[in-house]
Amino acid sequence: MLTRRAALASPFVLSALSRAHAQAGGGxxxxxxxxxxxxxxxxxxxxxxxxxxxxxxFNGLTRIRPDLSVEPELAESWTWSDDLxxxxxxxxxxxKFHHGREMTSEDVAASYRRIxxxxxxxxxxTNYAMIEGIDTPDAHTVVFRLAYPYGGFADILxxxxxxxxxxxxxxxxxxxxxxxxxxxxxxxxGDRLVVVRNPDYWEGAPRLEQxxxxxxxxxxxxxxxxxxxxxxxxxxxxxxxxxxxxxxAALRVESVATASxxxxxxxxxxxxxxxxxxxxxxxxxxxxRDVVEVVLFGEGSPTHSPxxxxxxxxxxxxxxxxxxxxxxxxxxxxAGHPNGVxxxxxxxxxxxxxxxxxxxxxxxxxxAGFDIEIQRVPFARYSAEVSGxxxxxxxxxxARPTLDTATHPxxxxxxxxxxxxxxxxxxxxxxxLDAARLTGDAAQQKPHYLAMQRxxxxxxxxxxxxxxxxxxxxxxxxQGVATHPMRWFDLRQAYLA
Amino acid sequence: xxxxxxxxxxxxVGVVWxxxxLVFAVVHLLPGSVAHMILGEYATAEAVATLETRLGLxxxxxxxxxxWFSGLLRGDFGASLTMDRPVAPxxxxxxxxxxxxxxxxxxxxxxxxxxxxxxxxxxQGSVADRALTLAQxxxxxxxxxxxxxxxxLCFAAWLGWLPATGFAPVSEAGVLGWARHLVLPVxxxxxxxxxxxxxxxRSSMLEALESRYVLAARAKGxxxxxxxWRHALPxxxxxxxxxxxxxAGILIGGIVVVETVFSFPGLGRLLVYxxxxxxxxxxxxxxxxxxxxxxxxxxxxxxxxxxxxxxxRHGGTAA
Numbered sequence: 001m002l003t004r005r006a007a008l009a010s011p012f013v014l015s016a017l018s019r020a021h022a023q024a025g026g027g028x029x030x031x032x033x034x035x036x037x038x039x040x041x042x043x044x045x046x047x048x049x050x051x052x053x054x055x056x057x058f059n060g061l062t063r064i065r066p067d068l069s070v071e072p073e074l075a076e077s078w079t080w081s082d083d084l085x086x087x088x089x090x091x092x093x094x095x096k097f098h099h100g101r102e103m104t105s106e107d108v109a110a111s112y113r114r115i116x117x118x119x120x121x122x123x124x125x126t127n128y129a130m131i132e133g134i135d136t137p138d139a140h141t142v143v144f145r146l147a148y149p150y151g152g153f154a155d156i157l158x159x160x161x162x163x164x165x166x167x168x169x170x171x172x173x174x175x176x177x178x179x180x181x182x183x184x185x186x187x188x189x190g191d192r193l194v195v196v197r198n199p200d201y202w203e204g205a206p207r208l209e210q211x212x213x214x215x216x217x218x219x220x221x222x223x224x225x226x227x228x229x230x231x232x233x234x235x236x237x238x239x240x241x242x243x244x245x246x247x248x249a250a251l252r253v254e255s256v257a258t259a260s261x262x263x264x265x266x267x268x269x270x271x272x273x274x275x276x277x278x279x280x281x282x283x284x285x286x287x288x289r290d291v292v293e294v295v296l297f298g299e300g301s302p303t304h305s306p307x308x309x310x311x312x313x314x315x316x317x318x319x320x321x322x323x324x325x326x327x328x329x330x331x332x333x334x335a336g337h338p339n340g341v342x343x344x345x346x347x348x349x350x351x352x353x354x355x356x357x358x359x360x361x362x363x364x365x366x367x368a369g370f371d372i373e374i375q376r377v378p379f380a381r382y383s384a385e386v387s388g389x390x391x392x393x394x395x396x397x398x399a400r401p402t403l404d405t406a407t408h409p410x411x412x413x414x415x416x417x418x419x420x421x422x423x424x425x426x427x428x429x430x431x432x433l434d435a436a437r438l439t440g441d442a443a444q445q446k447p448h449y450l451a452m453q454r455x456x457x458x459x460x461x462x463x464x465x466x467x468x469x470x471x472x473x474x475x476x477x478x479q480g481v482a483t484h485p486m487r488w489f490d491l492r493q494a495y496l497a
Numbered sequence: 498x499x500x501x502x503x504x505x506x507x508x509x510v511g512v513v514w515x516x517x518x519l520v521f522a523v524v525h526l527l528p529g530s531v532a533h534m535i536l537g538e539y540a541t542a543e544a545v546a547t548l549e550t551r552l553g554l555x556x557x558x559x560x561x562x563x564x565w566f567s568g569l570l571r572g573d574f575g576a577s578l579t580m581d582r583p584v585a586p587x588x589x590x591x592x593x594x595x596x597x598x599x600x601x602x603x604x605x606x607x608x609x610x611x612x613x614x615x616x617x618x619x620x621q622g623s624v625a626d627r628a629l630t631l632a633q634x635x636x637x638x639x640x641x642x643x644x645x646x647x648x649x650l651c652f653a654a655w656l657g658w659l660p661a662t663g664f665a666p667v668s669e670a671g672v673l674g675w676a677r678h679l680v681l682p683v684x685x686x687x688x689x690x691x692x693x694x695x696x697x698x699r700s701s702m703l704e705a706l707e708s709r710y711v712l713a714a715r716a717k718g719x720x721x722x723x724x725x726w727r728h729a730l731p732x733x734x735x736x737x738x739x740x741x742x743x744x745a746g747i748l749i750g751g752i753v754v755v756e757t758v759f760s761f762p763g764l765g766r767l768l769v770y771x772x773x774x775x776x777x778x779x780x781x782x783x784x785x786x787x788x789x790x791x792x793x794x795x796x797x798x799x800x801x802x803x804x805x806x807x808x809x810r811h812g813g814t815a816a
Contacts (some may be wrong), residue, residue, distance in 0.1 A: 046537025191762035224661035
């Protein structure tokens with residue numbers, strides 16, 4: 001007769017036990033999404049739901065950690081030349097695509113050549129315009145040759161579209177294949193995308209059996225599904241819904257700081273904001289902490305620039321001033337507006353948080369002599385009618401993957417977004433942003449970014465109101481998920497308790 | 498009759514063709530372009546220009562229309578510009594799901610609407626009739642999306658009896674799960690229309706009951722049941738058929754709302770997606786299907802009307 005001990009020791013039982021252990025916490029995780037995914041080709045993705053898919057099924061050479069620093073992913077390590085123009089990446093070995101073939105340097109080179117190919121029209125093509133050539137000296141080494149020195153090169157490789165895809169299997173509508181923790185199972189546009197566990201994942205198989213992205217356009221339906229237990233995760237919560245969700249014992253709400261920001265964009269080439277004193281007066285008039293309370297119900301934090309307070313390079317020594325209407329009035333008088341200024345403010349219809357920001361600023365800036373007249377314009381007409389034309393308007397930008405892409409285009413006098421937004425020029429800011437590009441070492445970049453924020457606080461380009469939080473409601477049994485500030489979920493360790 | 502049907506079918510083709518021209522023109526009048534939608538918020542002007550050239554959006558409008566139309570003549574609906582996948586399977590799969598929703602709703606509207614209308618006409622002035630009249634006004638006046646949200650909050654979030662979403666594939670949820678998901682959207686879709694149809698049936702039934710032929714039938718001592726079913730009802734149903742055909746159109750509009758709120762992956766939401774993304778091939782294919790369904794519903798109503806009403810049938814060229 002088999003004793004209990006003998007049974008436990010027998011190889012069959014042991015393997016059965018370990019199988020059972022591997023499957024504990026498995027099952028299907030159901031995530032509610034707002035929009036239907038249009039694209040499953042990472043190089044062409046443009047919306048948060050698609051980025052979520054990119055991070056489930058694919059890997060990049062590098063990835064962004066929850067603290068927004070960058071770590072190796074498919075690249076094991078990298079080095080750069082002294083002139084910052086030659087970047088050599090050593091690839092991880094033994095990584096397999098979902099269709100079974102091993103990933104090599106050729107796939108990496110082909111993935112970037114795809115993005116750079118004008119015929120593909122990838123929305124991020126210009127972000128990689130500095131790449132002049134890609135060499136593959138051996139199967140596990142990739143060398144990027146750049147047209148100009150770029151210290152943040154390893155960082156931009158972590159972007160959502162820059163995923164490594166197999167050069168010989170690019171059927172993204174029927175059978176997409178990547179190296180990520182989950183494999184494509186099926187997709188019904190408008191309904192659901194289903195991915196299943198990749199048992200051969202190079203970091204170890206995830207515990208979840210299956211993940212479903214359910215397309216549910218209506219927030220009331222998403223929240224009802226969550227409360228009823230048909231849905232496990234609802235993300236992008238409205239700030240006003242958070243409190244009641246926190247009170248629900250079956251749910252856990254996580255609200256993490258992100259680098260997505262909203263601002264009152266001031267056109268520096270049109271009166272009255274062409275005068276730096278008027279821009280400064282506006283900062284004296286409105287306390288950003290009040291704005292966060294009123295607009296976001298506290299689910300965000302004031303910031304000076306696109307660098308959020310959650311980032312290690314945030315200039316914590318630059319204070320946010322208390323509202324001082326008297327001082328603001330004095331500054332306005334010096335600028336030639338003794339009776340205050342009257343200015344129209346355009347707010348985007350259909351973006352409720354930003355509409356609220358506009359109305360809040362109108363009310364809070366009034367005592368300081370800013371007579372703001374609200375103009376409501378549908379967001380779809382913004383790029384044609386508002387950006388670069390209105391003297392003052394509310395807009396916001398989603399977090400960029402790296403500090404350079406988040407700041408240089410927006411604040412440098414030659415920056416592409418600056419030309420569209422504020423038309424701002426500050427030699428100190430230019431100098432700091434240029435200097436930060438000239439080193440590949442994050443520690444050496446830090447003083448330059450701090451200097452940029454100080455210069456910007458002295459001479460603001462516009463009113464950076466806050467960095468918004470990314471708020472997610474989970475059913476309590478969902479465990480091991482990291483809520484990522486780039487608005488996605490790291491499900492490698494996730495399980496259902 | 499055959500000639501009449503053939504002529505009407507030809508007219509349907511004409512209507513669909515005119516609609517395609519209209520949709521094509523309207524999409525070009527809308528602000529924004531599909532290139533902006535494909536490339537997202539951060540597109541550079543250069544990328545937009547490249548994509549517009551690649552998609553042939555800079556060609557003369559007649560050439561763009563002809564490209565689409567000649568494809569259609571070959572039976573090719575084209576590919577979605579934003580999804581890079583063929584339009585036909587997208588549209589027909591969505592149509593199948595919407596048809597289930599719409600078919601169930603229409604059957605309920607016809608059955609319950611007519612039954613309620615008859616009941617309140619026969620029991621005119623009773624408590625039930627008065628309660629029904631009040632309910633009819635409420636359901637006709639309050640729009641679908643209100644009932645949708647209310648149903649979700651009440652039956653899904655609060656009571657937890659039914660799912661908050663409208664669709665679960667049979668392969669995953671089983672037939673029972675599939676049916677459970679359909680309950681709330683079908684109910685939300687039918688409330689207003691049942692009120693509408695029962696109102697019409699009630700008044701036409703009242704009219705019939707006061708007619709001379711009903712008086713004659715009663716006078717000759719016919720049992721009341723026979724008077725109702727043989728004499729009054731067939732005449733009272735004629736207007737109901739017209740109303741049901743019109744309601745088929747209202748239903749198509751209502752389905753857009755219901756599908757959005759209940760996360761139902763049907764044709765209505767596909768159309769909304771196509772409009773939002775300026776995805777012309779997808780929109781045109783979807784609109785062709787919707788227009789055809791509506792035109793055919795009207796044709797069926799007219800034929801049915803003729804079949805039920807000899808005066809029209811023998812009159813030859815009605816409608």
